[in-house]
Amino acid sequence: MDDERYERGRARFLEVHDEKALAAVEGLGDLGRAIVGFVYGDVYANDALSTRDRELAAVAALVALGRSSQIPQHLRASLKAGVTPDELREVILQTATIAGFPPAMNAMSTLRSILSEQGLDR
Amino acid sequence: MDDERYERGRARFLEVHDEKALAAVEGLGDLGRAIVGFVYGDVYANDALSTRDRELAAVAALVALGRSSQIPQHLRASLKAGVTPDELREVILQTATIAGFPPAMNAMSTLRSILSEQGLDR
Amino acid sequence: MDDERYERGRARFLEVHDEKALAAVEGLGDLGRAIVGFVYGDVYANDALSTRDRELAAVAALVALGRSSQIPQHLRASLKAGVTPDELREVILQTATIAGFPPAMNAMSTLRSILSEQGLDR
Amino acid sequence: MDDERYERGRARFLEVHDEKALAAVEGLGDLGRAIVGFVYGDVYANDALSTRDRELAAVAALVALGRSSQIPQHLRASLKAGVTPDELREVILQTATIAGFPPAMNAMSTLRSILSEQGLDR
Amino acid sequence: MDDERYERGRARFLEVHDEKALAAVEGLGDLGRAIVGFVYGDVYANDALSTRDRELAAVAALVALGRSSQIPQHLRASLKAGVTPDELREVILQTATIAGFPPAMNAMSTLRSILSEQGLDR
Amino acid sequence: MDDERYERGRARFLEVHDEKALAAVEGLGDLGRAIVGFVYGDVYANDALSTRDRELAAVAALVALGRSSQIPQHLRASLKAGVTPDELREVILQTATIAGFPPAMNAMSTLRSILSEQGLDR
Numbered sequence: 001m002d003d004e005r006y007e008r009g010r011a012r013f014l015e016v017h018d019e020k021a022l023a024a025v026e027g028l029g030d031l032g033r034a035i036v037g038f039v040y041g042d043v044y045a046n047d048a049l050s051t052r053d054r055e056l057a058a059v060a061a062l063v064a065l066g067r068s069s070q071i072p073q074h075l076r077a078s079l080k081a082g083v084t085p086d087e088l089r090e091v092i093l094q095t096a097t098i099a100g101f102p103p104a105m106n107a108m109s110t111l112r113s114i115l116s117e118q119g120l121d122r
Numbered sequence: 123m124d125d126e127r128y129e130r131g132r133a134r135f136l137e138v139h140d141e142k143a144l145a146a147v148e149g150l151g152d153l154g155r156a157i158v159g160f161v162y163g164d165v166y167a168n169d170a171l172s173t174r175d176r177e178l179a180a181v182a183a184l185v186a187l188g189r190s191s192q193i194p195q196h197l198r199a200s201l202k203a204g205v206t207p208d209e210l211r212e213v214i215l216q217t218a219t220i221a222g223f224p225p226a227m228n229a230m231s232t233l234r235s236i237l238s239e240q241g242l243d244r
Numbered sequence: 245m246d247d248e249r250y251e252r253g254r255a256r257f258l259e260v261h262d263e264k265a266l267a268a269v270e271g272l273g274d275l276g277r278a279i280v281g282f283v284y285g286d287v288y289a290n291d292a293l294s295t296r297d298r299e300l301a302a303v304a305a306l307v308a309l310g311r312s313s314q315i316p317q318h319l320r321a322s323l324k325a326g327v328t329p330d331e332l333r334e335v336i337l338q339t340a341t342i343a344g345f346p347p348a349m350n351a352m353s354t355l356r357s358i359l360s361e362q363g364l365d366r
Numbered sequence: 367m368d369d370e371r372y373e374r375g376r377a378r379f380l381e382v383h384d385e386k387a388l389a390a391v392e393g394l395g396d397l398g399r400a401i402v403g404f405v406y407g408d409v410y411a412n413d414a415l416s417t418r419d420r421e422l423a424a425v426a427a428l429v430a431l432g433r434s435s436q437i438p439q440h441l442r443a444s445l446k447a448g449v450t451p452d453e454l455r456e457v458i459l460q461t462a463t464i465a466g467f468p469p470a471m472n473a474m475s476t477l478r479s480i481l482s483e484q485g486l487d488r
Numbered sequence: 489m490d491d492e493r494y495e496r497g498r499a500r501f502l503e504v505h506d507e508k509a510l511a512a513v514e515g516l517g518d519l520g521r522a523i524v525g526f527v528y529g530d531v532y533a534n535d536a537l538s539t540r541d542r543e544l545a546a547v548a549a550l551v552a553l554g555r556s557s558q559i560p561q562h563l564r565a566s567l568k569a570g571v572t573p574d575e576l577r578e579v580i581l582q583t584a585t586i587a588g589f590p591p592a593m594n595a596m597s598t599l600r601s602i603l604s605e606q607g608l609d610r
Numbered sequence: 611m612d613d614e615r616y617e618r619g620r621a622r623f624l625e626v627h628d629e630k631a632l633a634a635v636e637g638l639g640d641l642g643r644a645i646v647g648f649v650y651g652d653v654y655a656n657d658a659l660s661t662r663d664r665e666l667a668a669v670a671a672l673v674a675l676g677r678s679s680q681i682p683q684h685l686r687a688s689l690k691a692g693v694t695p696d697e698l699r700e701v702i703l704q705t706a707t708i709a710g711f712p713p714a715m716n717a718m719s720t721l722r723s724i725l726s727e728q729g730l731d732r
Contacts, residue, residue: 222674301460334415466677579664
């Protein structure tokens with residue numbers, strides 16, 4: 001994978017997430033390089049979709065699939081990109097209609113913990 | 123299910139989709155009543171999330187789960203709600219990184235057919 | 245696979261489904277033999293659960309997973325085992341709360357076709 | 367959501383589960399309200415399917431989808447509704463044939479813990 | 489996406505599949521470019537795993553997920569890479585133990601059609 | 611289930627896994643008996659596919675489905691059957707293209723822990 005693409009991916013990853021998340025991904029060897037270079041250097045680097053919209057869609061997809069390990073990271077990225085707590089609550093509720101209540105219940109508990117950590121709970 | 127909620131759901135359903143889609147849902151008996159009354163009368167009736175954002179999120183969730191029967195309906199609703207063809211292409215590509223390329227390939231073919239029908243293909 | 249188990253499986257399969265379905269499964273080679281011998285000769289042969297309850301549970305699991313190719317076979321087996329049309333409608337509606345509305349909508353359309361074929365639609 | 371529906375849902379929820387489970391669901395905001403009002407106030411309130419049959423079907427659907435966070439709650443509700451330990455073991459085994467052995471193994475371990483807690487293990 | 493990577497991906501894609509499959513993928517716009525450039529130009533270009541082993545693993549993953557649209561393409565690629573018909577039958581049967589019989593039944597029917605087309609059925 | 615099949619399954623299970631894993635499976639009652647007798651006594655006992663290839667395929671299927679509880683057992687069995695650490699890394703990376711990056715990230719972390727335990731990390 002060429003260096004320019006990787007550097008573009010690293011820069012984009014840090015805009016969306018943070019240093020700690022990057023270190024975790026870079027600890028995954030070739031898979032980590034594929035995530036940085038392809039997901040952030042190719043896909044997220046395209047400005048056809050705003051970061052806010054990407055994160056809204058990412059949360060919906062992750063909740064639908066019940067991918068509990070990656071949901072916290074993208075809930076945090078959503079808040080950083082300007083999705084409001086109410087919008088996150090609503091996208092989780094709506095995803096319950098598409099994927100069932102069980103994965104939405106888990107995601108809502110995770111969201112509540114993150115909002116509480118960030119002093120954003122009402 | 124009370125009448126007021128059902129009427130609110132019908133009106134909201136028609137804003138998002140169209141008469142033909144409503145007839146199909148209403149042909150499903152109690153399940154159809156639950157979709158109109160709960161999904162559209164309760165969930166979609168909440169203005170905490172714009173219809174555009176709801177449809178963007180719905181497409182991401184449906185593509186992630188590979189729900190091919192419902193994808194066309196929500197791609198059409200996305201276009202009606204102001205999501206652009208480029209944004210739809212990009213949300214499908216991004217969902218490939220979360221759910222794999224196979225369901226994204228199917229969704230992209232479906233999108234291309236719908237854009238072609240509507241004279242929106244480039 | 246020993247003959248006695250296979251014969252027990254065949255007999256049990258025919259109680260639950262019919263000759264046509266058996267021919268389709270037996271056309272699948274070793275996989276078909278595993279289905280007859282293990283699923284019907286071992287699992288379904290155990291009387292810890294009634295055939296009616298097995299079919300109710302099978303429909304719920306198949307709808308939840310969106311396994312559209314196998315749903316018609318088990319809807320027919322459910323009716324044969326004494327599950328009523330209203331119970332089938334209700335188990336599909338309930339499964340929508342666990343797995344989302346999209347797979348339930350597909351299953352409900354399939355059920356309506358089967359009930360219509362059998363003159364059981366209201 | 368109207369009060370009458372919500373109260374019907376709360377009463378039905380308490381018949382199926384218990385106070386502790388209700389408190390957890392009510393802690394989920396709008397999502398919790400949708401679960402109580404729609405799942406229990408609309409769906410479970412319909413007597414077209416017995417609570418015992420609902421729980422048998424719910425366990426099958428949850429095991430098939432591998433929804434480990436919600437399985438304990440519905441195994442307990444099944445026992446409360448009169449599903450026997452042998453029937454639960456058998457529905458989990460049968461679901462292995464539909465969804466594979468891995469989610470069934472996890473569910474069986476969970477069932478064994480619950481039966482042991484309740485002094486129902488053999 | 490740089491040209492060198494894309495050309496490497498195209499060459500690798502044609503080794504694994506064929507011209508007709510490439511045309512279908514290249515008809516998918518940016519998604520098609522990502523498949524050729526990333527999946528074949530980056531991932532499949534790495535010789536840490538033989539093409540035969542990649543296809544065996546791809547079939548198992550696709551069958552497990554029930555991705556019926558992509559299964560025929562990878563069954564053909566498996567045969568081209570030297571996986572035998574008996575090995576394919578067996579990997580589908582084994583995947584039934586991990587993901588359930590329903591997706592394995594569909595995949596086995598598809599395999600039988602492909603073997604018949606190629607004169608490889610016994 | 612007949613004794614001969616069960617004994618064949620036990621012997622095959624011990625070749626693929628180990629005593630500790632067998633004890634865990636045998637603790638699952640009828641489900642454990644079905645796993646030993648059917649999965650190992652019938653399916654794995656067939657030599658149409660090598661143990662190495664079975665484990666490669668099992669890892670791909672389990673990663674695709676995100677079955678985190680069973681992944682460690684089959685990563686260990688893969689190493690025991692001669693799949694190299696580099697091949698396992700690559701099969702996980704490839705499965706990311708079929709099932710998305712999230713389940714592959716979890717599996718790669720698990721693989722790294724297992725390789726580290728066994729002194730096989732680079």
